Amino acid sequence: MPSPPHDVVLITSEIFPFSKSGGLADVLGALPVALRQLGVRVAVITPLYGRLSTGKYPVHLVSEDCPVGFPWPETTFDVYAADYHGVAVYFIDRPEYFDRRGYYCTSKGDYFDNGERFIFFCRAALSIIRNMNLGARIVHAHDWHAALTMAYIHFARTVDPFWRNVHTVFTIHNLAYQGRFSYRLFAMSGLPLEAWHMDGVEFYSSFNYMKAGIAYADRITTVSPSYAEEILTHEFGCGMEGLLQRRRAVVRGILNGMDGEVWNPARDPFLPCCYDAADLNGKMQCKAYMLERVGLSAYFLDRPVLGFVGRLRGQKGIDMVLDALPMLMALDVGLVVLGEGNPSHEARLFQAVEDYPGQVAAVVGYTEEMAHVIQAGTDIFLMPSRYEPCGLTQMYSLRYGTIPVATAVGGLRDTIVPYPLEDATGFMFAPATADRLVETVREAVQVWYDRDTWGEMQRRAMGSDFSWERSARQYVALYQELCPDLECTSVAKKVSPKGDPNGY
Ligand code: ADP
Ligand code: GLC
Numbered sequence: 001m002p003s004p005p006h007d008v009v010l011i012t013s014e015i016f017p018f019s020k021s022g023g024l025a026d027v028l029g030a031l032p033v034a035l036r037q038l039g040v041r042v043a044v045i046t047p048l049y050g051r052l053s054t055g056k057y058p059v060h061l062v063s064e065d066c067p068v069g070f071p072w073p074e075t076t077f078d079v080y081a082a083d084y085h086g087v088a089v090y091f092i093d094r095p096e097y098f099d100r101r102g103y104y105c106t107s108k109g110d111y112f113d114n115g116e117r118f119i120f121f122c123r124a125a126l127s128i129i130r131n132m133n134l135g136a137r138i139v140h141a142h143d144w145h146a147a148l149t150m151a152y153i154h155f156a157r158t159v160d161p162f163w164r165n166v167h168t169v170f171t172i173h174n175l176a177y178q179g180r181f182s183y184r185l186f187a188m189s190g191l192p193l194e195a196w197h198m199d200g201v202e203f204y205s206s207f208n209y210m211k212a213g214i215a216y217a218d219r220i221t222t223v224s225p226s227y228a229e230e231i232l233t234h235e236f237g238c239g240m241e242g243l244l245q246r247r248r249a250v251v252r253g254i255l256n257g258m259d260g261e262v263w264n265p266a267r268d269p270f271l272p273c274c275y276d277a278a279d280l281n282g283k284m285q286c287k288a289y290m291l292e293r294v295g296l297s298a299y300f301l302d303r304p305v306l307g308f309v310g311r312l313r314g315q316k317g318i319d320m321v322l323d324a325l326p327m328l329m330a331l332d333v334g335l336v337v338l339g340e341g342n343p344s345h346e347a348r349l350f351q352a353v354e355d356y357p358g359q360v361a362a363v364v365g366y367t368e369e370m371a372h373v374i375q376a377g378t379d380i381f382l383m384p385s386r387y388e389p390c391g392l393t394q395m396y397s398l399r400y401g402t403i404p405v406a407t408a409v410g411g412l413r414d415t416i417v418p419y420p421l422e423d424a425t426g427f428m429f430a431p432a433t434a435d436r437l438v439e440t441v442r443e444a445v446q447v448w449y450d451r452d453t454w455g456e457m458q459r460r461a462m463g464s465d466f467s468w469e470r471s472a473r474q475y476v477a478l479y480q481e482l483c484p485d486l487e488c489t490s491v492a493k494k495v496s497p498k499g500d501p502n503g504y
Helices: 023-037 114-131 143-156 161-165 183-189 209-216 225-230 241-246 281-294 298-302 318-323 325-329 343-355 368-377 393-399 410-415 434-449 451-462 468-482
Strands: 008-011 042-047 060-067 076-084 087-093 138-142 167-172 206-208 219-222 251-253 305-309 334-339 360-364 380-383 403-407 427-429
Touching (some): 008 023, 008 114, 023 042, 023 138, 042 114, 114 143, 114 183, 138 143, 138 468, 143 161, 143 209, 167 209, 206 209, 219 225, 225 251, 281 334, 305 368, 318 325, 318 334, 318 434, 325 334, 325 434, 343 360, 380 393, 380 434, 403 410, 403 434, 427 434, 434 451
Parallel strands (some): 008 042, 138 167, 305 334
16 A cells, blocks of 8 residues: 555545546546556545445555544544555545445435535545645645635645645536535535635535635646637636636646556457457457347348447437437437436437337446447447537547547547548537437448448547546646646656647
8 A cells, every 4th residue: 555645635526446427437547547657646535435346456444533623623534545556545434424325416316415525525635634644745636526625725825834835736527517505505614704705616695616626726627628718618617717717827628538458449358359450350249249238139230330328418418319319210220328317318218219129229327337338339429418528438439449429529629530531530510409410420321331431430540549648747747837846757748639838
């Protein structure tokens, strides 16, 4: 188990493979390991959920009855830890808050006490850093669940010399989820009254956790260069654009990488047969296996099959796919959807399976295995997101030679080269409408029947470089802006996907 000092401490509500509800977990499962490989001493702090999958990484108790401190002097928690590929992961154990069936909600809605749970989480994370002498020089918080740490550190600097040399970075993974609560929670948080204003944590009289990160972090990052530009606009800023514009000098866009160990068609334990860019034959067997597993007709072995893997929410455009269904089905294609989310989208999906037996299949629920089986066994990957901070599933589909049809937004723009460019790896459309989706799928289907052009496109897609090393180097460069002598055995080069020195 790596011991302190940990120069960089990441705070997150999810980390793969211990906990996961979406891409945030994938990023936190890979970024610290990539930083470690560059020689950065890094640790992660996260909740100990009841649903934690410990698997190969045993978790053991390291400290009992830790005080959470101000403003809840009576409250304590235990700390567990695991060694995850050389990264120390600390788990905050307080069963009353985290030993539940879901992370944030049940099928009936959000937990009523989420505001309190994540005040506790942020206070407890800072208590670990302070009382267990982690040695943090940079505290890097992710999304609204961890955002209050940025405000706590900012205000603690004026009263406690310990925090004066600690720098802060806040990463926005999804600006639409802000963690908005009542003033009652603000009173409970222990933040000083001077934080309650429009350039602080107040947002139309509510207490906005995301704003705490945006207002008080020393640096703000988001997960793709395009999204970093988009969030400064009214269309994508979710009400935060004004504050973000005021802080734009410290905003950076760093594209996520993807975990090429977990997502590798040449070595994927979930597949019946492996394949790579040099020999795509195995993909056909994966398709046959997938058709059978999900109940699609074998007729579609010789026809293109569309795949969708993601949260069934407006963001991901699943309603657009369902609206377009009759027109898509007329293209003589199969469709398989894996996801869970909005009950009305789920109900429409079940209806679609009844309306098009053997042509539409749905797996409603969360299954890591089926995500791999569908990525490998389909031909075209649908990602009609209305906005997409980065998006990881399109990177996985590219890697699996499943050509994406995606909207031209956010990280999708930064990861897919659109047809008909010479080096195309996918198809893109705008605006995000059902008609444009259908037109673009029609174009992709036409190219699919031109087997040579399609094969070349697949090989290029599979060769796309989304290594975490490149992204981790950009984070190191950012940390070194704050802490020039931060130790890193591998020299961090300034790299930017678009070559702009500001990271945009
Ligand atoms: P987001 O974080 O916005 O949901 P990303 O594309 O960044 O989108 O990441 C989604 C992650 O969650 C991917 O690893 C994807 O495979 C996974 N995922 C989404 N829905 C499901 C599901 N129903 N079953 C299994 N994995 C899923
Ligand atoms: C969020 C975004 C997604 C991104 C992921 C990881 O969930 O919706 O686009 O890939 O975070 O950063």
